[in-house]
Amino acid sequence: MILSWVRQHALAADGSEPRYKAIAEVIAHGIKAGQIPTGRRLPTVRELAKSLGVSDTTIAAAYRLLRQQGQVEGRVGSGTYVIQEPDRTRANQASPPMYRAGVDRERSMAWSPPWRRRTLTAHAGHLRAAFPAALDCTSGRPDPALFPLAQLQRAWRFAIDQMTYDGLQYAGPYPIAPLAKQVVLGLEREGVVVKESDIAVGSSAQQLIMLSLRVISTVLGKVKLTVAVEEPGYATIFDSLGRLGHRLVGMKMDDQGALPASLEEALASGANVVLLTPRAHNPTGASWSLERKAALAEILARHPGATAIEDDYFAGATTSRPGSLLTDERLEDRVIYIRSFSKSVAPDFRLAVASVRPRLRALLMEEKSFADGWSSHLAQFAMATLLADPEVKDILATAAQAYADRRRAATSSLLSESGGLARVASAGDGVNVWINLSPEVHPSEAIEQAAALGVLIAPGEPFFLDMGHNNAVRFNAGSAKSVDQAFEIGRILSRAIIQAAEDSSGSFLIPHV
Numbered sequence: 001m002i003l004s005w006v007r008q009h010a011l012a013a014d015g016s017e018p019r020y021k022a023i024a025e026v027i028a029h030g031i032k033a034g035q036i037p038t039g040r041r042l043p044t045v046r047e048l049a050k051s052l053g054v055s056d057t058t059i060a061a062a063y064r065l066l067r068q069q070g071q072v073e074g075r076v077g078s079g080t081y082v083i084q085e086p087d088r089t090r091a092n093q094a095s096p097p098m099y100r101a102g103v104d105r106e107r108s109m110a111w112s113p114p115w116r117r118r119t120l121t122a123h124a125g126h127l128r129a130a131f132p133a134a135l136d137c138t139s140g141r142p143d144p145a146l147f148p149l150a151q152l153q154r155a156w157r158f159a160i161d162q163m164t165y166d167g168l169q170y171a172g173p174y175p176i177a178p179l180a181k182q183v184v185l186g187l188e189r190e191g192v193v194v195k196e197s198d199i200a201v202g203s204s205a206q207q208l209i210m211l212s213l214r215v216i217s218t219v220l221g222k223v224k225l226t227v228a229v230e231e232p233g234y235a236t237i238f239d240s241l242g243r244l245g246h247r248l249v250g251m252k253m254d255d256q257g258a259l260p261a262s263l264e265e266a267l268a269s270g271a272n273v274v275l276l277t278p279r280a281h282n283p284t285g286a287s288w289s290l291e292r293k294a295a296l297a298e299i300l301a302r303h304p305g306a307t308a309i310e311d312d313y314f315a316g317a318t319t320s321r322p323g324s325l326l327t328d329e330r331l332e333d334r335v336i337y338i339r340s341f342s343k344s345v346a347p348d349f350r351l352a353v354a355s356v357r358p359r360l361r362a363l364l365m366e367e368k369s370f371a372d373g374w375s376s377h378l379a380q381f382a383m384a385t386l387l388a389d390p391e392v393k394d395i396l397a398t399a400a401q402a403y404a405d406r407r408r409a410a411t412s413s414l415l416s417e418s419g420g421l422a423r424v425a426s427a428g429d430g431v432n433v434w435i436n437l438s439p440e441v442h443p444s445e446a447i448e449q450a451a452a453l454g455v456l457i458a459p460g461e462p463f464f465l466d467m468g469h470n471n472a473v474r475f476n477a478g479s480a481k482s483v484d485q486a487f488e489i490g491r492i493l494s495r496a497i498i499q500a501a502e503d504s505s506g507s508f509l510i511p512h513v
Contacts, residue, residue, distance in 0.1 A: 003047060019468035023054075037082065055443065071083065134456050135480075137479040138456050142342075142399075151392050156382045167378070172365075174374075175375075179383055182387035187324075200355075202351075205352045207372075208354050209309060213241075215364050225246045227247070228273065229241070231250030232253065234311075237275070237311075249266045249270075255428065256428075257286045263299050267300075274309070277313070278312050280318055283458075285407065293325065310336070310338060325337075335357075336355075339354075343430075349382075351379055404429070406431075406477045406482075413491045414435070414493050417491055418493075422436070434460070434474050443460065446497050449503075455492045
């Protein structure tokens, strides 16, 4: 049986390559040695993933690599079939060769499609269809019940009442004065001193990040960039940067964000852009301490050719106040601080702002003019009105505390009842909780067990640059509607993790790279 043969011979893997490559080489050897005959259907992605204790994404990547090598083909509605003839000169070999060391990350990024977002979307869709009554904690979405809806409605009505005929005309890319003023006041309350002339506006944080990269590339002479990113990190931005052809270099994380030594290593390897999340990091929830911010600043100051982009995407609904690298005089001309309102006010309010010194601001707004012209003045006026409303500050503070209470409740019950099989990152802010699992726990099995018990969670693999990281999961504690429900989510996940460890005892697990 092909399934048992692959399981048996995968034991030869020495862990020096990503898991999907190791699995592909095992199957390729079986094909060449005649152990997996031409015309034979391979196990389904789900069957093989469960058998080996890896994610569906890992097996899908292995099959994709085999298709690229011309050894198998996918048949719609039927499965994946062997099409390469066996190599009879190797038919008597009993086991595959040892695997080559090293990972060509730049090459893997070049050929990879946006697999992370596709994986997360398909995974969530599968779970929702199979377990429609379960609580969906797979996404990083905020709780809409915590949005300042009444105040938002009032701000829109006021903005519409103030609108003139000329105000509906074509416009330029720069922010309107009332919005710039409110952003400056809000930043000052957090110790970030900027001028209204430093403020830029965009449709979203992601748009401003993409436009910033184009600006930096232009300044450097229209080059492809090497971007240092937090790993694990935001899956969508990884896919977006990869689609643009930029090289990505990972920075290791702890509970306070990117590790200074890892930043130093990334810059030494040629990174000319650093993408950082000051607080509520997705997926781990990490937030900078003042000491960590200072350490990162010291390293960046020694590398004058690098520009930092700060994605403060959860601003307004957080309990931490780490500030910005923009306040360091050594760095201020090469820091682009971006703040969005999707998580605090509402995702559908498509506005974000950037604070950037004049050297780069003019170029950034020029790129904005070519991208989509300008951001709606009506929306900008409504946002300015909302930010000036004292009721909104209280509502956002309540939201920040609610998220903190839910994270704390979920993690406390999870840690107390999981029998040491899970280690939870200390989430400083936001909605996400990141769980590192012990080797004896198969994440795919834990995810299935949790779904059966009533909670849907996300696999950790899509939050890495390379496939094969299969030792973590993420869930959204903000999806809970109360502290009690968050506590129950933690209990459910602990039971799922324990059950997954019991069910997978004795099964093969490819070594982690």
